[in-house]
Amino acid sequence: MAARFGFRSGVIAAVVAIASVGVGPASAQDGFPFGLEMTLDAPPQPGSKRVPSLDVGDSGEARLELWCKGGKGQFSVAGNTIIFAAGPLEDRACPPETAKADDDLLAALSAVTTWTRQGDEISFVGPTTLRFHLNTN
Structure with missing residues (x-):
């Protein structure tokens, strides 16, 4: 339990450290797509039409809709x-x-460490690269 608490404290400290460098939301054209929704570049699961999506707010708060589950999270960029x-x-x-x-x-x-953007494609890079497409319609 103490190791779990220490890990969470470390994550929270890292999020606070990144947020405190004074980087505010950039415009959607040249930076992280705050205030926009994006869909994972992946097929639906068998028997479903759902594809995971992220709706990222202006302050990095996120609403996740996965193949079945849903929830919230926070991006710090x-x-x-x-x-x-x-x-x-x-x-x-x-x-x-x-x-x-x-x-x-x-x-x-949760394991991503960097991100890139090419047009409407956002890639989250970590041990696995996750590609999302901005919902522009």
Whole structure:
């Protein structure tokens, strides 16, 4: 339990440190897409039409809709460095394989360290690269 608390404290300290460097939201054209929604570049799970999406607010607060689960989180961005801290997810009685896919995606998103943008494509880079497309319609 103490190790878990220490890890959370470290994540919170890192988020605060990045947020305190004075980097505010950039415009959606030249920086991180604050205030916009994006969809994961991935197929739906078998038997579903849903594809994970992120709705990122102007201050980095995020609403996640995964293949089955949903929840909130927080992005902290400084230059091309990024930290994502997930909040609790809603348990929606997901099938086991879909719940695992959601958990794996959340773990990959929580492990990202940098991000890049090319037009309407946002890539979150960590041990796994996650590509999202801005919803521009």
